[in-house]
Amino acid sequence: MTALLASGQRPAEASPPGSIAERAPRRIVSPERVAAALTLVALVGMAVVAVAQSGISITGMVESWDNAERFFARVGPITFPEPAELAYLTALTVGLVLCGTLLAAVISVPVAYLSAANTTPGPGWRAFGRFVGVFTRAVPDVVLAMVFVLMFSLGTLPGILAIGIHSIGMISKLFADAIEQIDEGPRLAIRAAGGSRWQEFTSGILPQVLPSWVATVLHRNDINLRGSVVLGYVGVAGLGLEMSFAFKSLNYSLGIGIAIVMFALCVAMEVVSSAVRKAMLTGGRASGGPLRATTPDAALRRPWTASRVRSTAWGWIAAAVVVGSILICDIQWGDLVTVWAKMPAVAVQFWPPSFGNYDAATMFGAMGQTIGIALAATLLALVVSVVVGSLAARNVAPNGTVRTSMRFLLVVIRGVPEVILAIVLIVITGLGAQAGTLALAFGGIGLAGKLIADSFEEVKAGPERALAATGASRTQVYASATLPQGTPALLGHGFYLLDTNVRAATILGIVGGGGIGYYLLNAGQGSNYQAVTAIVLMLLVTVLVVEGVAMWMRRVFR
Amino acid sequence: MSETAVTEGSALIEVDGLTKRFGTTVALRDASLEVARGEIVVLLGLSGSGKSTLLRHLDGLEIPTSGSVRVLGREVPRLSGRRLRALRSRIGFVFQQFELVPSLTVLENVLTGALAELRGPRLGLWSYPRRLKLAALAHLDRVGLLDRAYQRADTLSGGQQQRVAIARALMQDPEILLADEPVASLDPESSEQVMALIREIAMDAGLTVVCSLHQVDLALSWGDRIVGLRHGEVVLDTPASGLAKAEVMEIYGRVATATAELEAIERELADVAAEPEPAR
Numbered sequence: 001m002t003a004l005l006a007s008g009q010r011p012a013e014a015s016p017p018g019s020i021a022e023r024a025p026r027r028i029v030s031p032e033r034v035a036a037a038l039t040l041v042a043l044v045g046m047a048v049v050a051v052a053q054s055g056i057s058i059t060g061m062v063e064s065w066d067n068a069e070r071f072f073a074r075v076g077p078i079t080f081p082e083p084a085e086l087a088y089l090t091a092l093t094v095g096l097v098l099c100g101t102l103l104a105a106v107i108s109v110p111v112a113y114l115s116a117a118n119t120t121p122g123p124g125w126r127a128f129g130r131f132v133g134v135f136t137r138a139v140p141d142v143v144l145a146m147v148f149v150l151m152f153s154l155g156t157l158p159g160i161l162a163i164g165i166h167s168i169g170m171i172s173k174l175f176a177d178a179i180e181q182i183d184e185g186p187r188l189a190i191r192a193a194g195g196s197r198w199q200e201f202t203s204g205i206l207p208q209v210l211p212s213w214v215a216t217v218l219h220r221n222d223i224n225l226r227g228s229v230v231l232g233y234v235g236v237a238g239l240g241l242e243m244s245f246a247f248k249s250l251n252y253s254l255g256i257g258i259a260i261v262m263f264a265l266c267v268a269m270e271v272v273s274s275a276v277r278k279a280m281l282t283g284g285r286a287s288g289g290p291l292r293a294t295t296p297d298a299a300l301r302r303p304w305t306a307s308r309v310r311s312t313a314w315g316w317i318a319a320a321v322v323v324g325s326i327l328i329c330d331i332q333w334g335d336l337v338t339v340w341a342k343m344p345a346v347a348v349q350f351w352p353p354s355f356g357n358y359d360a361a362t363m364f365g366a367m368g369q370t371i372g373i374a375l376a377a378t379l380l381a382l383v384v385s386v387v388v389g390s391l392a393a394r395n396v397a398p399n400g401t402v403r404t405s406m407r408f409l410l411v412v413i414r415g416v417p418e419v420i421l422a423i424v425l426i427v428i429t430g431l432g433a434q435a436g437t438l439a440l441a442f443g444g445i446g447l448a449g450k451l452i453a454d455s456f457e458e459v460k461a462g463p464e465r466a467l468a469a470t471g472a473s474r475t476q477v478y479a480s481a482t483l484p485q486g487t488p489a490l491l492g493h494g495f496y497l498l499d500t501n502v503r504a505a506t507i508l509g510i511v512g513g514g515g516i517g518y519y520l521l522n523a524g525q526g527s528n529y530q531a532v533t534a535i536v537l538m539l540l541v542t543v544l545v546v547e548g549v550a551m552w553m554r555r556v557f558r
Numbered sequence: 559m560s561e562t563a564v565t566e567g568s569a570l571i572e573v574d575g576l577t578k579r580f581g582t583t584v585a586l587r588d589a590s591l592e593v594a595r596g597e598i599v600v601l602l603g604l605s606g607s608g609k610s611t612l613l614r615h616l617d618g619l620e621i622p623t624s625g626s627v628r629v630l631g632r633e634v635p636r637l638s639g640r641r642l643r644a645l646r647s648r649i650g651f652v653f654q655q656f657e658l659v660p661s662l663t664v665l666e667n668v669l670t671g672a673l674a675e676l677r678g679p680r681l682g683l684w685s686y687p688r689r690l691k692l693a694a695l696a697h698l699d700r701v702g703l704l705d706r707a708y709q710r711a712d713t714l715s716g717g718q719q720q721r722v723a724i725a726r727a728l729m730q731d732p733e734i735l736l737a738d739e740p741v742a743s744l745d746p747e748s749s750e751q752v753m754a755l756i757r758e759i760a761m762d763a764g765l766t767v768v769c770s771l772h773q774v775d776l777a778l779s780w781g782d783r784i785v786g787l788r789h790g791e792v793v794l795d796t797p798a799s800g801l802a803k804a805e806v807m808e809i810y811g812r813v814a815t816a817t818a819e820l821e822a823i824e825r826e827l828a829d830v831a832a833e834p835e836p837a838r
Contacts, residue, residue, distance in 0.1 A: 020692055020695045020696050020699060020704075021692060021695070023699070023704060024695045024704060024707055025704070025705055025707055025708060026708075027663075027683075027708040028708060460657075460660070462653065462655050462656075462657035463657045463658060463659040463660075465619070465653075465657065466651065466653055466657035466658075466723070466726075467670055467673065468619075468646070469617050469619065469646055469649075469651040470646060470647060470650075470651070470670065470671050470673060470674055470726070470727075470729075470730050471642075471643040471644065471645070471646035471647030471648075471673070471674030471730070472643070472670065472673035472674055473643060473673075473674075475678065475679040476673045476676075476678070476679050476680065478679060479679030479680055479681050480659065480662075480666075480670045480673060480679070480680060480681075481659050481670070483681065484659050484661045484662050485659060485660065485661055487661065488661070
């Protein structure tokens with residue numbers, strides 16, 4: 001016993017020797033885990049302070065309600081553009097967004113291949129792939145659009161390229177995640193049979209990741225459609241541009257009308273893409289069945305079963321939509337050639353970074369406000385979406401009605417473009433952080449709620465069943481089996497939301513939601529491009545810090 | 559009121575004429591079974607013979623299409639909510655895939671077995687009373703895993719995880735222990751350990767055990783009584799000691815489908831016949 005004590009074993013405090021309490025091992029907590037937990041607590045603390053400072057108050061909102069009433073009285077009857085023009089604008093917006101998303105998807109394939117741990121040719125390539133991903137994600141599409149509008153001046157190319165390049169970040173990251181999660185077996189089998197690297201990819205990896213890739217692209221397409229509203233503010237064609245004209249010329253009835261169209265469009269797109277996702281996930285399995293052919297020659301022709309007819313038809317429809325999108329965008333392909341000559345002249349205007357007329361304290365203060373808005377919005381959104389998201393999960397919801405209505409609620413919330421929400425809130429509460437925070441928090445519920453619901457549905461059902469078999473109640477099963485299994489995903493979603501919100505908070509500043517975005521728009525419109533660069537660099541650093549902390553947390557709380 | 563009037567007499571489990579259909583397939587057909595207190599019963603059958611479905615009915619995890627299931631004097635299909643949970647808390651259930659919560663510590667996994675006697679949701683070790691923590695540690699000691707108390711459950715081997723699952727069941731202080739193919743996912747050495755552990759614990763605590771298995775030799779050497787199931791019907795119910803291998807073989811022979819499993823059973827029987835019978 002003394003030898004044990006001498007060799008660093010724990011002393012036998014009050015417990016009698018030989019008892020369970022004395023023989024049980026001590027819990028070992030790694031210092032890194034403690035540090036990560038403290039960081040998390042600090043972040044939550046900062047978020048709480050940010051919520052308190054944002055001035056959100058129920059009474060204030062009730063008081064400003066008559067503002068809203070007065071505003072809507074002044075708006076009068078809501079008007080819409082002419083039907084023909086409306087149809088054209090809608091098609092143009094959807095087409096532009098689709099082209100941009102598809103451009104990003106195409107570029108993301110090689111980027112993801114380089115950044116995935118199991119396919120990358122080497123660590124250097126991997127770092128390059130990740131850098132491309134992080135960099136494209138960090139530069140807001142609005143900034144890209146500003147730059148491209150300068151270079152192309154006309155047409156839809158600035159919008160397509162802005163969406164396309166900005167989306168590479170998220171799409172390539174999710175693509176790479178999907179590649180890293182594949183079953184290595186089929187790939188190994190192809191290599192063992194003498195297949196090339198390229199064949200390994202097309203026959204071993206691609207079939208496994210395709211459903212997840214399509215889901216990713218559709219998800220990003222929904223995000224881009226909502227984001228396209230704000231692109232209108234910097235001159236990208238479509239419904240967003242018309243809406244910004246309407247609001248700038250104080251034609252509120254038309255502006256609100258276009259906002260309503262945009263909302264309907266977003267909900268419709270969400271419904272379509274979730275239907276496609278569902279069909280992709282379930283349809284594939286149902287097809288097939290025994291072949292009736294009796295000879296190999298007869299079996300050469302794959303029979304036209306109902307499911308094959310259906311999937312072929314959908315394939316052609318999808319192709320037609322893509323071709324239609326490209327046609328309606330009326331892309332000036334020639335610009336892609338001439339633009340290179342203009343590039344140096346434009347690039348010079350953006351360098352070196354400087355705050356120009358503003359002093360550094362103002363800018364850092366504004367950046368701080370943006371971060372505060374993002375933190376506060378993330379906290380508010382998470383608190384609500386854990387509740388809503390849990391109730392929307394099949395294995396947590398007490399019954400189907402609750403689940404369906406929560407899922408429906410989430411779809412509706414996701415349908416509202418944050419910018420439109422911010423514009424309406426600014427009208428009600430006035431310019432500033434309060435409107436921005438509320439708009440982001442509301443939008444965040446839609447995003448995080450869905451992600452949380454999906455992750456909770458994906459946890460292993462066995463432990464839940466095992467706890468139910470011990471006689472545990474529904475809430476006990478939730479707390480002891482569902483929640484612990486879902487926590488890493490929950491943490492990941494929280495940081496993803498924070499990451500999204502930092503950029504979204506910037507964009508909301510453009511429409512008057514407080515923070516750095518206001519200065520960004522001013523600098524852009526005042527041709528003060530060096531200030532634009534400085535602001536983008538600040539944003540880049542912030543996003544990279546968030547990204548780094550998130551990666552660390554994910555590793556520690558695996 | 560007849561439910562409360564029933565005294566917990568000799569038969570803890572009474573299944574009578576139990577039929578269960580899933581869509582068009584019949585999982586159980588007119589199955590009947592009585593188990594007395596302290597018995598150690600093996601449900602023997604190939605996969606798909608209805609063993610698991612029968613076990614799940616005993617814990618109220620399935621609702622019968624027809625027939626009655628009485629456990630501890632309660633008509634199981636009639637129970638719901640609080641009363642079903644109260645019954646379940648008296649029955650331990652060990653699963654083939656262990657079904658531990660992978661991200662929780664071993665100790666907290668064991669503690670979840672006590673949830674039914676606690677009120678409200680619990681999150682984290684600190685939320686359980688010290689009395690229960692000591693009990694959980696004692697059960698971990700009983701299954702030989704005290705030193706693993708603070709490891710994550712998914713860092714343990716399969717055999718160790720199943721022993722943690724047994725400790726979780728012990729935490730319920732159960733009267734009946736149900737085990738659904740508890741060693742089907744384990745290597746032979748761990749299997750032997752786990753089966754021996756279940757039997758020891760059952761003997762010590764006087765537990766009533768119903769355990770489903772598909773390995774004939776294991777069933778014959780381990781159980782007191784063998785109940786054979788085939789295509790959802792009870793085709794055999796006899797003490798294990800008096801059972802000749804040929805008899806069991808005939809039961810399986812009547813399945814008469816040359817499946818790989820059948821061949822495996824034949825091989826196993828040949829092995830058992832070649833060796834002297836293990837004394838138990």
